[in-house]
Amino acid sequence: MVTPPIVLASNYLIASLPLKEREQLLAHCDAIELNFSKLLYQAGDCMAHVYFPLDGFISLVTAIDDNAKLEVGMVGNEGMLGITTLLDVDIAPFNALIQGGGSALRISTLTFRRILEHSPALQRVLKRYLYVCMKQLAQTAACTRFHLVEERLARWLLMTRDRAHSDHFHVTHVFLAYMLGVRRVGITKAAKMLQQKKLISYQRGDITVLDSIALEAIACRCYRVDKNIYASIMAEPTFRTPLPRICI
Structure with a gap:
């Protein structure tokens, strides 16, 4: 067996x-x-x-x-x-x-x-997480309305890197435009700007974050606000211990 x-x-x-x-x-x-x-x-x-x-x-x-x-x-x-x-x-x-x-x-x-x-x-844990989700949804709505495409793209790339646990991931211009709700030409222009500043490498859908610190400086403040919301709301004592890895 x-x-x-x-x-x-x-x-x-x-x-x-x-x-x-x-x-x-x-x-x-x-x-x-x-x-x-x-x-x-x-x-x-x-x-x-x-x-x-x-x-x-x-x-x-x-x-x-x-x-x-x-x-x-x-x-x-x-x-x-x-x-x-x-x-x-x-x-x-x-x-x-x-x-x-x-x-x-x-x-x-x-x-x-x-x-x-x-x-x-x-x-208790999920009630806190639900509050975080509500705050982040509101932040995203404001971000979409008021921030430039370049700032929003930088934020999205950082969010993706955090969840991919890698500086390298795959996504196309078409998909990015779909995710950010803008025209493809806007994504192309924003991605080219980030490449010229040597913050990312982009080729045929393969993206590598080259300088995450500088990329965060370009990103709108919504990226840091989201992280701070999560850290502050989820930071009761049970969350302050190192993340265990559990075998099932």
């Missing part, structure tokens, strides 16, 4: 739970692969599962009309997909598109609700 592979769970929300409640949750999770560009669900779908990314990440996309769409959030191993289940709502508010391939833990919504009902620690 083949021994199942060991999966290292490095999702921040799960890892922050007390051992007993963490193990209870992990016992009902399946380890899955997140395949790049796959749509996990569309806005309005009933969410059969919730997801805790480990090293992949997911874009939250809202439709403006039949053609225009805009990314309003991103979920990596700092969070979870399906946070509205905390509100007893299992209808997806956004399209959930896999932006970075990798792995995740998945649990049925029904099972997750049962565990949540009997886990005060999980409720």
